Amino acid sequence: MKKSLSKPFQNDALLFISQNLGLFNERDKEKSCHRLFIQLIDAKKESKPLNSQELSLRSHLSRATVIHHMIKLVNLGIAKETNHKFELSEKNINLTLAKVKKQIDHIYKEMDNFAKLLDKDLF
Numbered sequence: 508m509k510k511s512l513s514k515p516f517q518n519d520a521l522l523f524i525s526q527n528l529g530l531f532n533e534r535d536k537e538k539s540c541h542r543l544f545i546q547l548i549d550a551k552k553e554s555k556p557l558n559s560q561e562l563s564l565r566s567h568l569s570r571a572t573v574i575h576h577m578i579k580l581v582n583l584g585i586a587k588e589t590n591h592k593f594e595l596s597e598k599n600i601n602l603t604l605a606k607v608k609k610q611i612d613h614i615y616k617e618m619d620n621f622a623k624l625l626d627k628d629l630f
Contacts, residue, residue: 521545524600528583528607540576542566547586547595556592584610 512520525531525541546565550557559577563570577593580586584606587596597603 521548524604528585530580537568539566539568539572540579542568543573543576543580544585547580547593548600550593551595551598556589556594558592562593583607 521544522541525538525544530540530544531538543562543566546557546562549565557565559570559573562568562573562577566573568576577586577588581588581593584596585603586593595603597606
């Protein structure tokens with residue numbers, strides 16, 4: 508049987524994911540990047556990538572703020588840009604997180620290799 512979350516639990520789950528991806532912190536009272544993440548999810552459900560102006564209108568953020576955060580989301584592998592339109596990088600949240608995890612695992616492996624070399628030199 509397929510389990511589903513009620514709307515309040517969906518919101519809590521999305522906040523949990525966003526916070527742990529570093530999309531907002533305690534200083535970011537408006538949760539701007541999180542709000543854009545939600546817009547990307549909604550746009551993916553509609554199969555409609557959005558440009559920065561559309562994201563600005565939907566999220567009630569300035570276009571400059573949207574562009575700033577979209578660059579971050581693209582660099583994190585959460586979003587992708589095609590023809591000046593943005594969308595979730597994968598077809599759903601789970602696959603997007605799997606992509607991010609793969610990137611993190613790769614970075615961790617590189618850090619581990621550097622740590623071993625540094626330990627050899629320093630200790």
